[in-house]
Amino acid sequence: MLPRTIDIYRVLPEMVWCCFGVMVMLMQPFVRSRHFFTLLALIGTLAGTAASVTAAMHAGPGFGGLVQSDSFSFFFRLLVGTVAFLVVLAAGPYLERERLPFAEFYALLLFATAGMGVLASAQELLTAFIGLEMSSISSYILAGYRRDSLKSSESAMKYFLLGSFATAFFLYGIALVYGSSGTTMLTKMGSEELLHSTLFELGLAMILIGLGFKVAAAPFQVWTPDVYEGAPTPVTALFSAGPKAAAFALLLRIFATVPAATHFWFWAFWGLAALTMFAGNLGALVQTNVKRLLAYSSIAHAGYILVAFAAVTSMARGGSAEAAPAYAAVLFYLLSYALVKLGAFTIVSQLGGTGEKHLSLDDYAGLSQRQPFVAAALSVYLLSLLGLPVTAGFFGKFYIFKAAVNSHLLWLAVLMAVNSVIGAYYYLRVIVVMYMRESSAEAKSAAPVVGFPLTVNFVLAFTVAGTLYFGLFPNQVLNFILQPTLLGH
Amino acid sequence: MPTHPMLEYLWIITLLPLLGSAVNGLFGAKWPNKIVNGVAIGSTGLSFLCALEAVREFFESGQVLFHKEFFTWIAAGNFRVGFDLQMDQLTVVMVLVVTGVGWLIHIYATGYMAHEGGYYRFFSYLNLFMFFMLILVLAANYVLLFVGWEGVGLSSYLLIGFYFLRKSASDAGKKAFIVNRIGDFGFMLGMFLLFRAFHTLDFQAIFTSSTLQGWPVELGGHLGTLTFACLLIFMGACGKSAQLPLYVWLPDAMEGPTPVSALIHAATMVTAGVYVVARSHILFAHAPTAMLVVAIVGCATAFFAATIGLVQTDIKKVLAYSTVSQLGYMFLACGVGAFSAGIFHLMTHAFFKALLFLAAGSVIHAMGGEQDMNRMGGLSKKIRWTYLTMLTATLAIAGFPPFAGFFSKDSILLSAFQNENGGRSAGYALYGFGLATALLTSFYMFRLIFLTFHGKRRYDEHKVHVHESPRTMLVPLMILAVLSIIGGWLAAPAMLGAGPDYFTKFLQPVFGGSEAAGPEGEVRALELTLAGIAVITALIGVTAAFWLYLKGSGKADSLAKSMWGAYATLLNKYYVDEFYAAMIVKPLLWISTNVLWKTADVAGIDGAVNGIAAGTTAIGDGVRHTQSGNTRSYAVWVVVGALVVMAVIFFWPFGGKPVLGMLR
Amino acid sequence: MLPGGHLLSVLIFFPAVGALALLLLRGDDHKFIRIIALIVSLAEFLFSLLVIPKVPIGAAGYHLEEFAKWISQPPINYHLGVDGISLFLVILTTFLTPISVLASWKSIEHRVKEFFVMLLMLEVGVVGVFLSLDLFLFFLFWEVMLIPMALLIGIWGHERRVYAAVKFILYTMAGSIFMLIGIIWLYNATGVATNWTAATFDLPTIQLMLQNGSIVLDQRTEMLLFLAFFVAFAIKVPLFPLHTWLPDAHVEAPTAGSVMLAGVLLKMGTYGMIRFCLPLFPGASHRAAGWVAALAIIGIIYGALVAMVQPNLKKLVAYSSVSHLGFVVLGIFAFHNISMQGAVYQMLAHGISTGALFLLVGMLYHRRHTFEISEYGGLATPMPKLAAFFLFVALSSLGLPMLNGFVGEFLVLLGTYQRHWQWASWAALGVILSACYLLWSYQRVFFGEITREKNRTLPDISARERWILVTMAVVTLWMGIGSTFITARTAAAAQSVVDEVEPQRPYEAAAPNGFTPHAKRDSSSAAKAISSERLGSR
């Protein structure tokens, strides 16, 4: 029996992405032209992103509550869709350079995006699990996409083994939750006695472990630097922006709907946030490989976001109105962060050169003379990560601080402050190298002026513009994500 | 056209020298000396004439005090300082002395400096000094006075360091400025205290304020606000007028060209301290303790400096210490309440000490820059005019009637003798020391004369061609000589019993009641006795000098040998400079370098900062090493995380219940 | 004449426009770039002069206010305003910028375009800080200013420039990030007070709420907030234990950088104390005053002593700033309207005289490429003019009356003395020490025989340098004599700050009717009366 059309509308984006994925797969044997696939993938990502508007117009629960199409999922669908779109643009030249097959890459990318979409809209744990697996499994493959590279395959292996390890925890958590509450529908877990059920607590703990791994919260963060470093850089860009956002989305969804979650999780998040911030920033301090440095920094930023989560959980009830600013903080931060990380990794992938050889800081010495615009763009990203004004990152950090102070998490706020100072150090180091160190002769020869294809330049322009725009006029976004009916019901 | 133009435009007096200074300083470099002379002498002479005119108008208008506000300089809250000038009898004396003597010295300098480099610079500085000095004496409030006060310090710094190629010169200049600053530190605090008490710093506003009228006299031993204020101001005076313990800069200041020594370090600037004390006499009148301190310090300085003067061989050094000693007299006078006497001595001293210096300069000029008296002798024939003028001045300072010094010094000793503040005995002690100082004074002055002008010559004919100085130098000498003869006669009548002391009477409106005056009758008797004693003492001094330095040649040296310790001490000025260097300067530098800078700043604070950075990096490296790259370890980390989460969720003391408050 | 309406916005963003214009120019035509930069900065200076008539004498509160909604959630507004205090700080900034441009005319040879762009952006940030009345906006400009300054140090500086630049940024951020928390906390307080109907970052509003008690902070919270702000400012000032970034930054920065740093940036700290710490947290300020004053006094003496023994001329000047700024902080935390005005004046004076000192040191460096005092000696012979200017500036900086340094120092000490004579007495020692280190270093550099052969042939100042120095000298002199022009305009603002921090001032009695035969003056009235009636006429 066919599902109702309204339900189809509500999951249209995922469907579109999947269908285009299938299309790309099917075309692969017949079409040789790379640009064709690129075009197809672009259309696919755009179409799916556009479809999320349709989904938003038909807001409401789909498939008997398995998914929820609301402003929240709309936001995240837009986010992951855009990310995917930009990654496609950035990846083209990379694949060209590394002589890697196009079609499979795009197909996997589309499936992964679909998985994230599911994750963002799911309202039932098993559906969420399927979404998670879709994005994860495609990610495993993408991580190992440079088959002949030792690093790439190793990162794939690590990601795969540990990922499925964590997934097992997540799944076990689902089982326990199911066993204690008799359902996997988040909306049906509001009952009072769950607040006192140990089994439910344990289940939630397991789920937290699984998702904590996905968002790279310390001490689950260990895999991140290795995987990010090993994976092809455009894929790294995707990892740092997409799956993380999706996992955070699911976490938020659970908070908003399951009171027990907010109840149990507060101190866990407090601790995770603190640990993660320090792990990321301290680890990054001594890095000399830019790609790895950015990986560590993304851990740190996950930590900042977790601060906002702690703020949410400290509220009497996750879904309630006074938690709204904290939600907004998370969403806005994810947005700004996604833009920045995408741009940064794109630049890294371009400057990396064939075989990603030029990744060390020294290769960036004197970049400001060789390629002033690239240097400027990278500086904008770094300053945004550092949280300096007129960049989106500044507002993101500002709102998180606000959320933390708002719910009296003063110590956490202070820790975050300390961390952003530590962070400033290594971000500045990159800027310093680019601007204040003259490019030595061998550096010149090693990292000659790298041509930036149009598509890449577009990505850079887009992300920079976005970063600055949201840094000056965050209004629309904020008003959108601050609406009381952000999450349906 | 106002009735009293020059009074209305009093600032012109001060401004003329400034103009001269600016013109010379900015454009003088390219001009020939003549024009520079013109500008310098012209501006000062003009301001002298203006001063005369102003004085005339002042007396004509017959007001007790002329006071005019020109513009507000600083205003904040209820604090306001104006560029306000005032004129009263005290000012009149000072202004005339400054402009008059200043002018003469300018004229002299044109001759003396004729062959020096940086001619224009010299006169520019000199005029600048005149400007600030006039501000000082004309100021109508403490702050404006302080402007002049610091300004003269500056110009003295510049002029002492005029030969800046010589390290000793620049050192001396620096020393002078810094030591003065130490005094000014006190002066400023004094002003602050006054403002706290009276909410204003205008002289008249303070002196006539009801607050002050109602102020009880702070009896001996009781340290009230006014006592403190007076002492602080006196600290400033000590710096400026080279009193113990801040006198050390003045002898070194002799590094400057001789006219400078004459003008600044004898006649005018150094007397500023006395002027200030006299100016604030009403305050001092309320603070006997402060008065006593002033008297004691003055007396001590007078004696102390005189002893050093005994053995110095550098002609200018001798004069320098004598200056210090004479200033001590003035403070002694003020201290015992004889302000007019103090000012009187200030005036006469200005005449004869300036003369002494100029004459000495003329000698040096004649000897081609030689300053050591041991290399002079028997010059009286060669440079007769210089000799005569200098002799006059010596007689004056030694206190022989009818020369100026006699009268002024006498009235001081008298007042000291009469002093009751701190008990009769104090008065006698002060008098005693004063008298002793007089003895020493006449001794070392005549020692100077004998060594320089008499006896056989101790210099090499062929090297030094002794010649009389040009007229430009001699004319001022003569004028000053005349002044230092007749200058004292203002006070003569009182002495001769023919009516009152004009000078005191003249200053009456200023010092009014605050003068200590005994009953008429026996005072004159006493005065005459004391005068007699003084003259005798002076004579003893002269004979001693004669006997030691002229009669038998070797006597002085043998005496020196016989009491070597004392002699060496005196010769080395009681090792005061060495003491300061060892006790203050060196330790301060050492502490600043090794403790404050190298230890506290670099090692301590900055070390801590960099240490934090380094520590963080080290920790970062540690964190980094948890990334062993081994999948199994990573899995263990995941397990650790799992345990952490479980532990927090299940065993956290607050049991996950949100606890409000700062704790989180 | 511009419409007064948006004068302040013009002031803030005009340099930005200029910088943009420079960016569009070709990078290799250095002369043209310099000229454009000079024109822009001069125009900016003229604009800033237009503000003076807009700030009536004796009228407290903000003028030329501009208000525009910027961000709705949380309500952050574009709110500008100027009062007597900020007015002159802005003018100081706009005055020093063209000077810096001229100063770097020859000394900057590579990456000229970027240099001037940075200089102008720096001006944007600083002017913005002085003019913004919205806490958030203030913080924004505060941070924006960091980057150009750091780049100025880091790119065009000397040997250890990178270290200095990074140190500068980290130091400042370490402070300011906590200030951000403080700001947010205040915002929260407003929200709670109005139960989220009218939460705001607006400075005047918050001030009002704190005064009329609609926000009540318990002592601990108030102190924490005070510290959050104060530490950030103290680092900028820099106050005693937090000062170690300054010597490095100064020594490594190019001349223009040092001039802006010493002249303007340090003032942002003291300005912040006046504008935020005192009015917002009077109670905490009172409780902290003792400690702050102690630090300030330590800074005065310590800075002077350390400066005295520096072998490096530029470091010497840097430490002297530590000492001078100590006076400012002391004046602020004496809570006396005289000392407050003195502090404001001292800020301006220090900006001019220390700026000039750095210019001169820069000129020496340009000729000899060293800051070591021992490398110099006897320079008065080859370069008398420069020596003369140097002496003039040194004197102004050691507070010689009739030059700018004296007025501020004197007022600060005078005012402080009225409240705490011990503080003033200790601080006054700085007056002695400043003479020591300045004159001593001057002697070692300029007096005596020439010790190094290289120095014998050094050229005296060029025409360009002369005009720079003459300008500075004229301003120095004018500020020393015509101080009332400034104090009259700062009086009301300073007064209002003092009123806020302590309304009752029993110790501050009116002056007795002084003896004034010729001029009739009612000296019992306070600043306003004097300023309006006596100075307004001039």
Added chain:
Amino acid sequence: MTAQLAVFFVLAGLAAIGAVSLILQKHPIHSALSLIVVMIALAGLYLLLGAEFVAAVQIIVYGGAIMVLFVFVIMLLNAGIEEHTSISKMAGAPGLLLVVALAGFVAATIARSTESIQATSQTGELASTLGISNMLFKDFVYPFELTSFLILVAVLGATVLAQREKS
């Protein structure tokens, strides 16, 4: 001690032993075989729980397809006895401790908290395959569709990863 209970213990023991031997075996093949034992035991337990369909799927898909795949790969790579390195320090004694702690804690907590749960009386229709299919194609049709895409991904991945480098 009912018959059911006895059967349960037998099967449970079998599963546990299989799991342990999976760990103890040095050769991957043996580990694989012991894993198959576990799966069969579990299938038995499913039957005991009255989930025939699941049991069947377990045998066919797991025991059949997946494990065969494993064995196939082992053969393909002819993996020998695993070498016993211990480079990882974490995974030494501390790891052992932590793992035991975690497992113990989880097991204990579960044991405590599931006592209350009472098995409902079995009814025939519950176990019916019809019910399952209904659910699968009505309530859970969306995830079901997604799984199809998931399989596609897997296929794609396998080809991408395993195919030899085309020159």
Added chain:
Amino acid sequence: MVPTNYYVILSAILFGLGVFAFIFKRNIITIFMSIELMLNAVNLAFVAFSQALGKLDGQVFVLFVIVVAAAEAAVGLGIIILIARNRQTLNVERVNLLKL
């Protein structure tokens, strides 16, 4: 009639053993097997709970899990082959190029 928590405890034990195996086996394939073991433990729990709750969806979940497991198996083994090809080893500890 077997109490539910027996099953659940068994599943917990199996899960624990799976974790143990994951950490203490060196051969990548075996490690992967231990993941499968963990998934099986989950399945057992699902079925037990569904039976206890008298609901069928638990069993449906098991089917989903099995499918996912299959998919993972395919990809995972692919990756393992890749590693074996690149590194000529199956010892997970020898695959630590990326570190620090």
